[in-house]
Amino acid sequence: MIRFTEQKGKFIKHCPCTPDVVPCGYYNLNLHTGCPYCCSYCILQAYLETTEPIFFTNFDDMEKELEEVSQTRQYLRIGTGELTDSLALDLQTGYSHKILDIIEKFPEIVFEFKTKSSHVENLVSYKKVLRNIVVSWSLNPREVIEREELLAPGLIARLGAVEKAQAHGYKIGIHFDPIVIFAGWQAAYLELVKEIAKVIEPSRIAWWSLGALRFPYSLREHIFKHQGSRLFEGELVKGHDGKYRYFKPLRLQLFRYMKQIIRENISDDAPLYLCMEDKEVWEEIFPEIHPDEEAVNQYLYQSALK
Numbered sequence: 683m684i685r686f687t688e689q690k691g692k693f694i695k696h697c698p699c700t701p702d703v704v705p706c707g708y709y710n711l712n713l714h715t716g717c718p719y720c721c722s723y724c725i726l727q728a729y730l731e732t733t734e735p736i737f738f739t740n741f742d743d744m745e746k747e748l749e750e751v752s753q754t755r756q757y758l759r760i761g762t763g764e765l766t767d768s769l770a771l772d773l774q775t776g777y778s779h780k781i782l783d784i785i786e787k788f789p790e791i792v793f794e795f796k797t798k799s800s801h802v803e804n805l806v807s808y809k810k811v812l813r814n815i816v817v818s819w820s821l822n823p824r825e826v827i828e829r830e831e832l833l834a835p836g837l838i839a840r841l842g843a844v845e846k847a848q849a850h851g852y853k854i855g856i857h858f859d860p861i862v863i864f865a866g867w868q869a870a871y872l873e874l875v876k877e878i879a880k881v882i883e884p885s886r887i888a889w890w891s892l893g894a895l896r897f898p899y900s901l902r903e904h905i906f907k908h909q910g911s912r913l914f915e916g917e918l919v920k921g922h923d924g925k926y927r928y929f930k931p932l933r934l935q936l937f938r939y940m941k942q943i944i945r946e947n948i949s950d951d952a953p954l955y956l957c958m959e960d961k962e963v964w965e966e967i968f969p970e971i972h973p974d975e976e977a978v979n980q981y982l983y984q985s986a987l988k
């Protein structure tokens with residue numbers, strides 16, 4: 683059941699990222715929390731007191747905060763998809779229209795709806811297409827969706843929604859996060875990239891993140907509930923932030939491979955970036971991008987508005 687209530691705290695927060703990595707300068711707009719999809723690797727399952735969907739109702743306060751933050755920060759990228767799925771419950775709540783009504787007043791802010799759902803009905807029925815909106819999908823090979831994302835729509839449904847949003851004129855974001863290692867991962871990710879290539883128009887891609895699997899120890903119980911989970915197949919080590927992630931040489935191998943197959947099958951110019959990776963990994967994978975928050979944020983902001 684969806685709960686509607688007032689947001690008593692701040693709506694806008696700098697993405698907490700993790701220590702000693704290169705943050706991308708993203709901001710979270712906490713307009714709703716909780717997610718119906720319950721994916722095996724999802725940190726919300728460990729962090730939130732309840733996964734019951736909660737939607738905040740004080741839009742005037744949210745707009746005031748946006749006004750304040752937009753005056754203090756250039757190149758603002760913000761979205762609702764960190765503590766929830768931006769569109770999973772949009773047919774029930776209609777929140778996407780309320781957000782668009784407000785974001786229309788802030789053409790200099792790049793706003794992202796981040797989702798695994800296929801519910802773009804409200805987005806494509808909105809009165810106009812705003813050039814500062816990015817609709818992005820978290821995508822994974824079928825093998826991962828079937829084991830780790832049991833309640834989320836399948837790949838075909840998500841790609842169908844990508845096509846609809848793109849045809850309507852929205853910029854598209856793609857998130858390969860988490861990238862999971864399992865027997866046959868290279869072939870599975872290549873097939874995924876080829877499926878994306880059939881629907882995506884490379885010039886419409888605002889950004890494309892690459893993030894390797896990582897999770898805190900406290901998520902183990904939740905992962906174990908997914909009996910077919912393959913999250914423990916790759917070699918995981920505990921990082922200084924307490925999160926388990928793949929051993930660095932494995933992560934480098936993953937990222938090199940993703941970069942290669944995306945560049946070969948989609949576009950040499952695909953605006954790729956890394957989520958929660960340190961400077962060393964950035965320098966190795968994307969030597970052309972200066973690995974600091976301001977530079978990465980500006981690169982992604984400009985890519986979204988080009």
Ligand code: SF4
Binds near residue numbers: 958
């Ligand atoms: S790199 Fe990922 S976790 Fe870090 S600030 Fe950006 S979106 Fe947030």
